[in-house]
Amino acid sequence: MAKAVGIDLGTTNSVVAAISDGQPWVIPDDNGEAILPSCVGLGADGKLLVGQEGIRQYAAAPERTIKSIKRQMGTNHKTNLGDREYLPQEISAIILRSLKQRAEKALGEEVTQAVITVPALFTDAQRQATKEAGEIAGFEVLQVINEPTAAALTYDFRNEETERVLVYDLGGGTFDVSIVEITGDITEVLASHGNNRLGGDDFDRRLQLHLIELFYQKHQVAVPEDAAIQARLLRAAEQVKIDLSQHAFTAVREPFLVSQKKKALHLEADLSRETLETLLKPLLMETLSAIDRALADASMQAKDLDRVILVGGSTRIPLVQSMVSEHLGQAPVAGVEPDLCVALGAAIQAGVLSGESIDAILVDVIPHSLGISAVADTVFGPRPGMFSVIIPRNSVIPISRSEAYSTTFDGQDTVEVNIYQGENAIARENVPLGSFLIENLPQRPAGDLKIEVHFDFDHNGILAVTATEQGQGQQNSLIVENAATSRLSSQDLKQSRAEIDSLFEVDGDLEDDEDQDMELDEDVEEEKDAEI
């Protein structure tokens, strides 16, 4: 039987894990590295560079190197690489394809199924793009699960008493907080909250601006907007952040950063941890209010928590640890490795779904409210375009809910159902998911026709909406698989998969010691052709 793996597809780093003898383990690369930097580049010779190789050329060739593609997931943002434009899910697919190859080599068998993790707060479009990335890479995506939930699955102090755990997950690009109740092998998520655009990348950028400022103070010369110079500064900023997480002081030395009238100007500065903390504190304050909202959604207070777990590379920053423990009145526990536990949890779920004998039951929640636009009573009287929530956020999934609505004017023969996702009371301020009409309704006075709107949200995050006129039974429905953005047709998907496969094959040809990989690639190819 083919193996299923769990993949943490991160903003800065990605990890793949598998189950052997009922235990999850992280699959390292040939050099023993567990982590694959989420970086894709093309070398000067057109060779595909994934991971560390990509990072290595970043400061020298930022225009041929793509980092943090996860931030673009779910958009139509096109990235140029070589002579082709790529969608975010295609770049992500290259990373996933590389991890697939790594897993197949290590396990010595074909790997066709995967569970991939996403931040809890990812929208429908972002989840869909992640699923597509998996499919382009040649996986059957068993499930897309939330990162903090996956981390909670690896929690190893399990006993029959119920424990309430807060998972604080601050990664390279996203922040999530989840309140989880663990009873034996049952993991139930009570509430999730977070920010899809907050993480280590933002800290690096904040520090980069500070370095630019320091350079200007010293030389009275602005750092030019040159991509290569900025890339050097960004790399230096990241190193400062890492150094200051371990030491109280560090020095930055970037010689020959800028040349001014034949004179070379260097960036030389000493930075203290205190400076870093002053810069990061405003960004981190937001995570504390997210904690409060998640606690409120779970009807809990900080004192009700039995444990606090930190996940994600950015939680290595001492300020993060001190702010969280001060806010919650308890120190976080040092659990599983913060960089690896998400992938390990994904592997556990992959094992459960692919029928391995693992006792783990996961009950997760929907991160955003779902509903439709409707006329609703407000303090100013009835208003159209208000957001009528049908499935409130933090409801357990899968879930089905119905709500009854009535016509608003005499003789109304058409009803438009506009579906949204979000928390704003004004419908159009939320994320639109799609819309449809129910037509040819019988002529009746206002309020006489009753329309039942039924939402069905499955465990893969796919929403099906059905609206039924209750008298004569006119019906229409829509499956939101995400509609509005960048969905690839199956034809496009197949083509994209073939192109990315060919990139890997060129790559394989150039390396003599990868014969085994080549064989596996061909096997996968045949398998796919048979499938289609």
Added chain:
Amino acid sequence: MSENHALLGITPSANPAEIKAAYHAKLKEFPAHKYPQEFKAIRSAYETLQKDSQQTNEDFFEISPATVKLDQQALQGLRDRVASKLAVSLEELICLTF
């Protein structure tokens, strides 16, 4: 009400801890990815029962207004006395007025 109890396989007298234990046992029997319909029914039964038990707890702890049992005989006597007084006072009132 009793349908929800039946779904979780418990009696209506089950306490919150028993309701939760029964829900967990059902989760193991019907995991969401294999039995979505059953899972949804179990979940909704659990949520309803949880809400109900919270309700009764709240009622239990709420300070109830003081209640007094009235002695019906004494009350009747009081009524009669007031009525006779009222009749008399009416006649007197007329006398007094004119």
